[in-house]
Amino acid sequence: MTLYPTPEQVLEALLSAPHGRTKDAPEDSRGVYGLVDHFGDLRYIGSTSSAAENLRKRIHARHRTGSETTSHYFSRMYNTGRMWRDRNDPATKADGDVAKRLRNAFIAEYCRAVWVPLPDDADIPGIEQAVLAMAPSECVAWNRRGMFEYDEPRDLVDTIIRSLRFSTAEMDAINRQNDRFHGKLIAPVAPTVPAFPAGAFDFFALDVETANNDRASICQIGIACVRPDRSIETWVTYVDPETTDWSCSFVHGINAATVRGAPRFDDVLPILAKALDGRPVYQHSGFDRSAMTAACSASGITMPEW
Known part of the structure; x- marks a missing residue:
């Protein structure tokens, strides 16, 4: 027993x-x-x-x-x-x-x-x-x-x-x-995403920057919108990747202070998804697409089929 x-x-x-x-x-x-x-x-x-x-x-x-x-x-x-x-x-x-x-x-x-x-x-x-x-x-x-x-x-x-x-x-x-x-910070105003250019564009070129070696840490997105006459209109926004690792700042000069108050990736993607839907999108290398895919995955969002 x-x-x-x-x-x-x-x-x-x-x-x-x-x-x-x-x-x-x-x-x-x-x-x-x-x-x-x-x-x-x-x-x-x-x-x-x-x-x-x-x-x-x-x-x-x-x-x-x-x-x-x-x-x-x-x-x-x-x-x-x-x-x-x-x-x-x-x-x-x-x-x-x-x-x-x-x-x-x-x-x-x-x-x-x-x-x-x-x-x-x-x-x-x-x-x-x-x-x-x-x-x-x-x-x-x-x-x-x-x-x-x-x-x-x-x-x-x-x-x-x-x-x-x-x-x-x-x-x-x-x-x-x-x-x-201690109640000293007032809730910040919701960040806004810049309006995307309107008009007929032949294609778009997309470029991103990341805060660190994690490809999901996108801190800036830029788009070149190319018209049929080959004139170009650009769109750019900072993105807050909500990270404390800014080890890639030496590449682009962006840091935590730069993106303070900027929208997050899941605020930005719906605007891009709508604007670029069904349109040709070019990138400098495979990095940009892999970064967008990683950021989508980290945010629980389906990557658009651009």
Whole structure:
């Protein structure tokens, strides 16, 4: 007959166990665990109730890097200040991704966890519920969203920023997120796409620039519209690729400041798709077509059959 720890024993182990780094939680075990805040206080108790979970996956992956709006409590409780993001706001996705990277690193460095491995055939959900019923209230303060998010621990966050060696663009991103969190930034006016030239054109020549070696990172699109008399009208727009990698700026001089307030690729493509539908489109090389295809794929858009 297999003997399992009692809920009382599991709670005592959680309260007395040395705090470990989230990444050190075992990958080969399930059980009951606790999350410890940056002050060193146990604040949440949970379990790997699903057979598909293990302690490391649940603690280090789910709670640390998961969505802030669900039951991923490290992410939720430290979604604050320069570490804040709104995952449902596509307009601030690029800045939010930098803030989330900062938050993930902060949690890995300053937060801790405790865990009690249990056999897979133990009644892990039942043990968890019994432990929750007995736990001191301060040890389950995060459970069922019982606490507000923390204020940003600025000195500790500054230390993490230095260790990550954020670029100027990344610093700008997290500072904007801090302003958004504190309500200092007003939602920007929706960017507009320049009107496309009207008229009868024999063909078009298309050229793009990219922010970096990712061909989806289109930051400018230019079109030469050639009339039957061979006169040319041009159309051009900057595109915000929502990236912090501008390693190709040396080629074309375009950077994050240049495209600030510019439309995104999925704002631009519908206008081009309509204007160029069924018409001959030339390119300088295979690069332009592959970049357009990559950008369409990244935006979840079907590439037009030009």
